[in-house]
Amino acid sequence: MGKIYNPKQNIFYYIERDFQSGKKGFTLVEVVATLVLVSVAGIFLLSMITPVFNIYGDVSKKIEAQSMTDTLFNELLNELGFAKDFAVNDDKTVLAYSLPDDAAVYNIDGETFGKAIFPETEFNIKITFEKEDKILAVRIKISDESGREITGKNMTLLSPNNDL
Numbered sequence: 001m002g003k004i005y006n007p008k009q010n011i012f013y014y015i016e017r018d019f020q021s022g023k024k025g026f027t028l029v030e031v032v033a034t035l036v037l038v039s040v041a042g043i044f045l046l047s048m049i050t051p052v053f054n055i056y057g058d059v060s061k062k063i064e065a066q067s068m069t070d071t072l073f074n075e076l077l078n079e080l081g082f083a084k085d086f087a088v089n090d091d092k093t094v095l096a097y098s099l100p101d102d103a104a105v106y107n108i109d110g111e112t113f114g115k116a117i118f119p120e121t122e123f124n125i126k127i128t129f130e131k132e133d134k135i136l137a138v139r140i141k142i143s144d145e146s147g148r149e150i151t152g153k154n155m156t157l158l159s160p161n162n163d164l
Helices: 011-020 028-080 113-117
Strands: 084-088 094-098 105-109 124-132 135-143 149-158
Touching: 028 105, 028 113, 028 124, 028 135, 028 149, 084 124, 113 124
Parallel strands: none
Antiparallel strands: 084 094, 094 105, 124 135, 135 149
């Protein structure tokens, strides 16, 4: 035999019954139970949404830093495209170079070059140079305010001149 339907087992029966009896409003127990359920659901949802926002922030920082790194490399390539006679200081932060048919010596300071191109950035930009024979290695490191490296990129340039 099938189960006999009892209308008193339905929650809507009690709600409908209270409205029919003239009782309007909710009891304190119902209000407290509702608040507890809503609070638990809110905490659960917040605990799931917060990591998503953190991941979004980290990814957007990384994308911005990588874009900055690419821009810095393009600027360095434009600057050093026709350079010759590279020289690097002892702490590897300043690159001196000259251009063909020009007696002047130009410097790129790895500590300030990035801030000159991106003065509004909150990132720390450090550019280091290493020279060995005819090869110039450039490393760009971008880190956040706490010093945690976000991205880094290396570039190697070979001098087109044979007199190095």
